[in-house]
Amino acid sequence: MLLPMSGTGGDTMNESVRGDVVAEGMSPFRLGLARVRGNRAAVVAFWVVMFFVFVAIFAPVLVKIFNIDPYALDREAINDFGLPAGPMGGISWDHPLGVEPGTGRDILGRLMYGARISLLVGAIGTILTTVVGVTLGMIAGLRRGFIDSLISRLGDVTLAFPSLLLIIALANPMTQRLESLGVPSGNTARITYIMTVLTLFGWVYMARLVRGQVLSLREREFVEAARSFGAGTGHLVFKQLLPNLWPQIIVFVSLSLPGFVALEATLSFLGVGLLAPAASWGIMLGDSVRYYRAAPTYLFIPGVTLMALVLAFNLLGDGLRDAFDPRSDRQQL
Amino acid sequence: MIFFVVRRSFFAIVLLLIVSAFTFWIFSALPADPAALTCGKNCRPEVIESNRERLGYDKPLVEQYGAYMKGIFTGRTYGEEGSSIHCPAPSLGYSYDRHECVTSLIASTLPVTASIALGAFVLWMAIGVGLGTMAALKRGKWQDRVATGFSVIGVSLPTFFLGLIFIMVFVIWTGILPFPRYVGITENPFEWFMALLLPWFVLAIISAATYVRMTRNGILEVMNEEFVRLGIAKGLPRRRLIVTYVLRAALVPIVTIAGLDFAFLLGGALVTESIFNLPGLGKLTLAAVVNSDLPILVATTMVAAVFIVVANTVVDILYGFLDPRVRAK
Numbered sequence: 001m002l003l004p005m006s007g008t009g010g011d012t013m014n015e016s017v018r019g020d021v022v023a024e025g026m027s028p029f030r031l032g033l034a035r036v037r038g039n040r041a042a043v044v045a046f047w048v049v050m051f052f053v054f055v056a057i058f059a060p061v062l063v064k065i066f067n068i069d070p071y072a073l074d075r076e077a078i079n080d081f082g083l084p085a086g087p088m089g090g091i092s093w094d095h096p097l098g099v100e101p102g103t104g105r106d107i108l109g110r111l112m113y114g115a116r117i118s119l120l121v122g123a124i125g126t127i128l129t130t131v132v133g134v135t136l137g138m139i140a141g142l143r144r145g146f147i148d149s150l151i152s153r154l155g156d157v158t159l160a161f162p163s164l165l166l167i168i169a170l171a172n173p174m175t176q177r178l179e180s181l182g183v184p185s186g187n188t189a190r191i192t193y194i195m196t197v198l199t200l201f202g203w204v205y206m207a208r209l210v211r212g213q214v215l216s217l218r219e220r221e222f223v224e225a226a227r228s229f230g231a232g233t234g235h236l237v238f239k240q241l242l243p244n245l246w247p248q249i250i251v252f253v254s255l256s257l258p259g260f261v262a263l264e265a266t267l268s269f270l271g272v273g274l275l276a277p278a279a280s281w282g283i284m285l286g287d288s289v290r291y292y293r294a295a296p297t298y299l300f301i302p303g304v305t306l307m308a309l310v311l312a313f314n315l316l317g318d319g320l321r322d323a324f325d326p327r328s329d330r331q332q333l
Numbered sequence: 334m335i336f337f338v339v340r341r342s343f344f345a346i347v348l349l350l351i352v353s354a355f356t357f358w359i360f361s362a363l364p365a366d367p368a369a370l371t372c373g374k375n376c377r378p379e380v381i382e383s384n385r386e387r388l389g390y391d392k393p394l395v396e397q398y399g400a401y402m403k404g405i406f407t408g409r410t411y412g413e414e415g416s417s418i419h420c421p422a423p424s425l426g427y428s429y430d431r432h433e434c435v436t437s438l439i440a441s442t443l444p445v446t447a448s449i450a451l452g453a454f455v456l457w458m459a460i461g462v463g464l465g466t467m468a469a470l471k472r473g474k475w476q477d478r479v480a481t482g483f484s485v486i487g488v489s490l491p492t493f494f495l496g497l498i499f500i501m502v503f504v505i506w507t508g509i510l511p512f513p514r515y516v517g518i519t520e521n522p523f524e525w526f527m528a529l530l531l532p533w534f535v536l537a538i539i540s541a542a543t544y545v546r547m548t549r550n551g552i553l554e555v556m557n558e559e560f561v562r563l564g565i566a567k568g569l570p571r572r573r574l575i576v577t578y579v580l581r582a583a584l585v586p587i588v589t590i591a592g593l594d595f596a597f598l599l600g601g602a603l604v605t606e607s608i609f610n611l612p613g614l615g616k617l618t619l620a621a622v623v624n625s626d627l628p629i630l631v632a633t634t635m636v637a638a639v640f641i642v643v644a645n646t647v648v649d650i651l652y653g654f655l656d657p658r659v660r661a662k
Contacts, residue, residue, distance in 0.1 A: 156348065157348060157351050157352065157355075159641075160348050160349075160351075160352050160638055160641055160642050160645070161352060161355075161356075161634075161638060161641075162597070162600045162601075162634060162637035162638055162640075162641060164603060165600060165601055165603065165615075165618055165633065165634055165637050166356075166634055168603065168618065168619070168622055169360075169618060169621070169622055169630040169633075169634060170359065170363075171622070172622065172625070173363035173625070174363070176363075177363065258489065262491045265491055265493075266491060266492070266493060266604060269493050269604075270603070270604070270607060270619065272622065285493065285494065285497070288497070289497065292500070292501065292505055293505060296501060299497055299498075299501065303491075303494040303497065303498070306491060306494065307489055307490060307491070307494060310489040310490075310491070311485065311486065311489035313489075314485055314488055314489050315485060318485065
């Protein structure tokens, strides 16, 4: 590879001072992007993710174009036993991926709307945990002393909880509590609950990462220089520290997104996430258990879709990590 | 060193007290009235009130927590003479829904979860460390690509989807295995083994995925150390070098992380138990969620937290023995 092995995110200053290492003084950010572009799996994964994003955004339009309705119950498409009429789970021109057993709702349409739920939960969950995690990690690293210990111990306590178990155990009663507090009832309250608990349990890793980085960055010459010029906390945080943290944050985000997508599906599968008629992939998979023998396509189609999205996110995240974090995976023997 | 162990254990106890207090508080702050849940829909208010008094839900929260904590060490008796219910120590409460002491419910489900966790642990370590080592030693060759591919696919497979595919393929289509029906190991070891085979593999494949990557990167990192270079320089046979020096150094952090993962699994393999219908801790929790059985939920959360905290503490102390720098911190 043409690019220097030493081009880490934190070395901005050194690189441009040395000058001769990087031909045109590319920022570490653009260096990383250039490396990602060279990674074929990551590029393909990126376009797969973009495809899902496109489908999610334009689901209402696409549904019109394909002339399918994800919520309409099609009695014609299922037989007297409630099973899809016709072979392969009722695949036909009217229903390109077949219909749901029992209701006759169109699977393709539900998959499209399911992409909206998955990406929405994934995106908001990631943004919330990232904002909370970065803020707390930054405060801990900058303030040190008592506040640092407080935040760190809070993280220890948070990690001592069996998070998945607690999320599931609290789902129903907490949703009721949210509804009584004025959150619109039904799936809005359920999504709010999932977001809240995911943030409460998910901030720790990001906070630890940022705290560690800030503790070491704050001792570096460029930060010291900025301080000696009388830079305020705001300048230090946004102009000096954050730009050096972006690569790690991006990598972390891209690797935690698929986790959130899978978690939403898992919760909905277990019946404590979203509830029908919402078109969550997890709900479809949970539903498919009852039609194992009769309609295997109803299991495989949503399952493979979910896996494709999570896999694409993971490959993209791996690509970003390899590109932005030179320590991992890039060592030569 | 003794000071370090004492300090670490003290911290663990404080952590457990905080976790238990928080768990207790959050489940009490919920809109569900535990006393109203003790009898069905057409319950007379007097019955609810008498049950509330009997189970101690009329007392202030702090007092309830104190009684709960005391019950863990001394056992607990609910109600007056004549119609009292006694749960011997360690008492974790009484489930009105099941008419049973929570401790005995946990005692009957824990072996199931332990069976699942133990088998899965052995398998995932074998697969993860085996493939990871192979990938590292054959770096860049096809073996490496197969192992890394397995790893990224395994990470991306949601547990429940893999479980459903396994049932579809091995139980419904080919009929190689019967649908898992759990039998105690003392009753019939063979059926026990057959029932757990699929759950083990599901959990093992998904967990192994991360271990492949960790092992591979760990070994590659150690290969860069100077002592390995020295070994090569003085002409140590490659096999000996890798088995005695590289693997030993690379596996220490991996084994400790595995300990934490194992402890986490002991708290209940919720998804796996639900798919394969195994009567373990996770299944107990899920059933309690459906029935709003608060005493069980409080207890399972606390038991799972104990596993996590104990594993964390043990790992920290072990690390302290191995690495003096940790002790000093």
